[in-house]
Amino acid sequence: MSVRHGQSSYRDRTGEFFKIVESLRGSIAPAANSNVPYGNNRSDGGRREDLNKRSEFNRRAAQIGLAINQTSQKLSKLAKLAKKTSVFDDPTREIQELTVVVKQEISALNTALIDLQVFRSSQNDEGNNSRDRDKTTFSATVVDDLKNRLMDTTKEFKDVLTMRTENMKIHENRRQLFSSNASKESTNPFVRQRPLAAKAAAASESAPLPWANGASSSSSQLVPWKQGEAESSPLLQQSQQQQQQQQMVPLQDTYMQSRAEALHNVESTIHELGSIFTQLATMVSQQGEIAIRIDQNMEDTLANVEGAQSQLARYLNSISSNRWLMMKIFFVLIAFLMIFLFFVA
Amino acid sequence: MALNLRQKQTECIIRMLNLNQPLNPSGTANEEVYKILIYDRFCQNILSPLIHVKDLRKHGVTLYFLIDKDRRPVHDVPAVYFVQPTESNLQRIEADASRSLYDTFHLNFSSSIPRKLLEELASGTLKSGSVEKITKLHDQYLEFVTLEDNLFSLAQQSTYVQMNDPSAGDKEIEEIIERVASGLFCVLVTLSVVPVIRCPRGGPAEMVASLLDQKLRDHLLSKNNLFTEGGGFMSSFQRPLLCIFDRNFELSVGIQHDFRYRPLVHDVLGLKLNRLNVQGEKGGNKSFELDSSDPFWSSNSSLEFPEVAVEIETQLNKYKRDVEEVNKRTGGGSGAEFDGTDLIGNTKHLMNAVNSLPELTERKQVIDKHTNIATALLGQIKERSIDAFTKKESEMMMRGGIDRAELMAALKGKGTKMDKLRFAIMYLISTETINQSEVEAVEAALNEAEADTSAFQYVKKIKSLNVSLAASSANSASRSNIVDWAEKLYGQSISAVTAGVKNLLSSDQQLAVTRTVEALTEGKPNPEIDSYLFLDPRAPKSSSSAGSHVKGPFREAIVFMIGGGNYVEYGSLQELTQRQLTVKNVIYGATEILTGGELVEQLGLLGKKMGLGGPVGSTSSH
Missing domain, CATH: 3.40.50.1910 (Sec1/Munc18 (SM) protein, domain 2)
Structure with a gap:
């Protein structure tokens, strides 16, 4: 409905306009023909150099915009991959490759954006300030907009990565659940290789096995699954606790190692992203324009202030050229002088 | 499928901002184009309740200007014009085109542009040799303001x-x-x-x-x-x-006082284009926006004012409870059961708390806003005793009259001149037969309050005409004269109102x-x-x-x-x-x-x- 509506509720009259133009061109051709090329030439010559610079800026902005678009497309692909929750068909490799690519692109975009900003400010320094007022605002807004978009993309990237970590943790849980059916005590030793787990070593000994009695029947998969999700953190500690029971299964171990590496990678990427984030955050000036309406009468206020200033200036003028005041002051002075002369001296 | 005017108009405007190109499903244009938006005052009123600066930015509008502002050139950038098809606007456009302020001109008219003006625009731009600048020209049929x-x-x-x-x-x-x-x-x-x-x-x-x-x-x-x-x-x-x-x-x-929230805000505080300016306590002028994005406004605006006050109170209490809950969960200093299991629980709670913070602050803002508005309203109501006016007016409409003592008390009591005048007119409309002495007393009271009585006189005249018209046969009035016709119309309307009053008694x-x-x-x-x-x-x-x-x-x-x-x-x-x-x-x-x-x-x-x-x-x- 909305699509059809969108097509129907306005009318393109460009054709009609140009038909009129054509018919008029015939009638006033002699006058116009001599005029047109001249006018165009003049204006073109006048701002040729200017235009080059402008297009340089615009070109770069467009490039960055396009690149951001592409990156976010890749990102959505990545998100789709990361959402896959099956244990067996795990696209770790692809995800890692994509992550690296996106990461590189984001940092490249970051530097490009900084370049653009530098370019813009250098251009502004050259330009006459009052004449290019609108131009300056325009380019500033473009840069801000790009920054915001990059920021959003980065945020999205971070979210995807966080989701990925969560998913991986859940996978581990599930794996462990199934493998622990065979040998409950021999749960994954891979955790000890993880740097994060080592940090969290100060855990309590009393943490109960979350599913040891709760899901002993393991008839329904749903319950333990949920528990696993909620209790993903205790898992680490618990496995820490079980470290001493080193039952190494070599084949499983290599797999675990690769998984742990993947997790590690993801986490380090998040960390790096965090730094990019803070960098961007300082760059993006919070304009607070979220709720601004276009009719908030900034312009009027400005006009009023200017008006007030001109009024004050006029008043100053009138005061400074006020002869009457000068006369009055003069008379007062004379009077004082008289009084001084007659009564004091 | 209900018709939703606001949504439809917003869709139209967004399509216009994207140079009337088709949109992709996510609601943004396929190709990012940075452009400048130019509108006149009327179209500003159309735009401002619908679309915020944030949305403009999202659709690639970097700058937005009023058409009659002094604008500087921004070369090689397209400009989107959204204006009424008037002569002065067209002249501005011609001037902009001949100075080649922008790269291309996309003209959008709020209603259909007449052929004559189109020809003028064509000849004007042709003369200055800037006709190539104008790339698109559309009639948008958007000449109304959706609130x-x-x-x-x-x-x-x-x-x-x-x-x-x-x-x-x-x-x-x-x-x-x-x-x-x-x-x-x-x-x-x-x-x-x-x-x-x-x-x-x-x-x-x-x-x-x-x-x-x-x-x-x-x-x-x-x-x-x-x-x-x-x-x-x-x-x-x-x-x-x-x-x-x-x-x-x-x-x-249109004249009576009303005690419901939305009419009250509009009538007393002057809601305009969904925006409200309220004098703050410290003399500062605060501006609020009231539209469907405000959940409190959309759910409570049709309630009576006292109910709204109660509602604000309950919302505030609920908010306080929620904040307390968050504080408690994050274990702000309680430390009662601080063992290992809870440490993990705590971090979870902390995460939850952090996630719920934006929502809470938003709610707080809404509550603050409505508290401010309600305070301002309450001050006005007390000062002008609007509640009394509302009560008496509705009584008058129900009963078709009022005690003389009450009438005079209202006219001599609190309230602005305008309140009294409105009350007096309501009295006129509600009574079936004009009691001469009472009307004179009312007039005297109005004069005492230094109110401008011409509106009162006007309604009285119309009413007396109505009475005389009813006395003579109704078909004697000829429709040829527009004045007669208007007066007759008044007669009809007021008798309709008085007829309605009788119905009100039952329903x-x-x-x-x-x-x-x-x-x-x-x-x-x-x-x-x-x-x-x-x-x-x-x-x-x-x-x-x-x-x-x-x-x-x-x-x-x-x-x-x-x-x-x-x-x-x-x-x-x-x-x-x-x-x-x-x-x-x-x-x-x-x-x-x-x-x-x-x-x-x-x-x-x-x-x-x-x-x-x-x-x-x-x-x-x-």
């Missing part, structure tokens, strides 16, 4: 005065009718529906209705029309009903407009509405008698009020949709949204034009 999902205004000022001006000639009246009809046409195009039109016979409503009917018919004849819905006969169930009324149909609603308090709309949408034979004009733009002209298929119940209705609408009627019509089963959705519109004071001012202006009332002191001197 809420179901509320629009044509933003045509003081239509009431112009319509009822005794000195206005036929030509002026026709111009206004034309303007109103084309505004309504824009609304219908944006909704892309062809409604069935009903209106009371005689008066501006009929004129607008028949002109609109004509417009729609002409338009539907052309092959490439804007209404692409499946042609032929559609059942009336899917087509909306357009009811056109005129302010004189029920004058009292619960409901406005005449609402009752009529209800009857019209039900489509059952009803003596009250049988005389109403029936126009169906889709039906062939020859068949004057309407088929039963378009008489049946209507699910959607558009109610339009010529000469100033108000939030009281809007609220009443929205209530209708909740109460009644057949009507699912009512869109309410008016030439402009007026507060009671503004309408009385227009009445006063009319009174002055008729040479009544005059300056304040003159009537009181003798």
Whole structure:
């Protein structure tokens, strides 16, 4: 409905306009023909150099915009991959490759954006300030907009990565659940290789096995699954606790190692992203324009202030050229002088 | 599928901002183009309640200007113009094009640009050799301001005065009718529906209705029309009903005080284009925005003010409870059960708390906003004792009169001049027979309060005319003269109001407009509405008698009020949709949204034009 509506509720009259133009061109051709090329030439010559610079800026902005678009497309692909929750068909490799690519692109975009900003400010320094007022605002807004978009993309990237970590943790849980059916005590030793787990070593000994009695029947998969999700953190500690029971299964171990590496990678990427984030955050000036309406009468206020200033200036003028005041002051002075002369001296 | 005017208009505007290119599903243009938006004052009013700067940025608008501002060149950037098709705007565009301020010009007109102006634009740009700059030219049919999902205004000022001006000639009246009809046409195009039109016979409503009917018919004849819905006969169930009324149909609603939140905010604090300026405690001027994005406003605006105050209180308590909850969970200093299991729980809680913070701050902001508004309202209500006015006015309307003592007490008590004047006019409208001595006393009281009595005089004159008209036979009035006709209309309207009062005694308090709309949408034979004009733009002209298929119940209705609408009627019509089963959705519109004071001012202006009332002191001197 909305699509059809969108097509129907306005009318393109460009054709009609140009038909009129054509018919008029015939009638006033002699006058116009001599005029047109001249006018165009003049204006073109006048701002040729200017235009080059402008297009340089615009070109770069467009490039960055396009690149951001592409990156976010890749990102959505990545998100789709990361959402896959099956244990067996795990696209770790692809995800890692994509992550690296996106990461590189984001940092490249970051530097490009900084370049653009530098370019813009250098251009502004050259330009006459009052004449290019609108131009300056325009380019500033473009840069801000790009920054915001990059920021959003980065945020999205971070979210995807966080989701990925969560998913991986859940996978581990599930794996462990199934493998622990065979040998409950021999749960994954891979955790000890993880740097994060080592940090969290100060855990309590009393943490109960979350599913040891709760899901002993393991008839329904749903319950333990949920528990696993909620209790993903205790898992680490618990496995820490079980470290001493080193039952190494070599084949499983290599797999675990690769998984742990993947997790590690993801986490380090998040960390790096965090730094990019803070960098961007300082760059993006919070304009607070979220709720601004276009009719908030900034312009009027400005006009009023200017008006007030001109009024004050006029008043100053009138005061400074006020002869009457000068006369009055003069008379007062004379009077004082008289009084001084007659009564004091 | 309910018609949602606000959403549709926003869609249109976003499409326009994207240079009328098709959008991809995510709602942004496929190709990112940075552009500049230029609008005139009228279009600024259209845009500002619908779209915020953030949205503009999202659609690639970097700069936005009023057209008559001094603008500097920004080369090799396209510019989107959104203006009314007027001569001065076109001249500005020509000047901009000849100075080649921007790379390309995309012109969008709020309504259809006449051929003559198009030719002028063509010749002007051709002469300056800048015709290539203009790449696109569109008619947008967006010449109306949408304030809420179901509320629009044509933003045509003081239509009431112009319509009822005794000195206005036929030509002026026709111009206004034309303007109103084309505004309504824009609304219908944006909704892309062809409604069935009903209106009371005689008066501006009929004129607008028949002109609109004509417009729609002409338009539907052309092959490439804007209404692409499946042609032929559609059942009336899917087509909306357009009811056109005129302010004189029920004058009292526009004047009376009301105690519900939305009308109160509009009437007392001056809500304008969904924006409100309130004097803060420290003298600073605070500005609030009230629209459908504010959950409190959309759920409580139709409640009575005391209920709203209670609601604010409960919201505040709920908020406080939630904050406490968060504090408790994050273990702010409690440390009672601090063992290992809880450490993990704590971090989880902390995460939850952090995640819930934005929502909480948002709620806090909304509560603060409404507390501020309610405080300001309360101050005004106390100062002017609006509650007393509201109570007495509704009593008057119910009983058709009031005790003299109470009347005088209200007129001599608290309240602004305007409040008293409105009260006095309500008294006039509500009483069936004019008690001469009482009216004189009222007049004296008004003069004492130094109120401008011309509006009062005007209504009195109209009422006495009505009485004399009723005495003589009604058909003696010739319709040839527009003045006679207007006066006769007054007579009708006021007798309709007094008739309505009697009905009010039996039924619960409901406005005449609402009752009529209800009857019209039900489509059952009803003596009250049988005389109403029936126009169906889709039906062939020859068949004057309407088929039963378009008489049946209507699910959607558009109610339009010529000469100033108000939030009281809007609220009443929205209530209708909740109460009644057949009507699912009512869109309410008016030439402009007026507060009671503004309408009385227009009445006063009319009174002055008729040479009544005059300056304040003159009537009181003798």
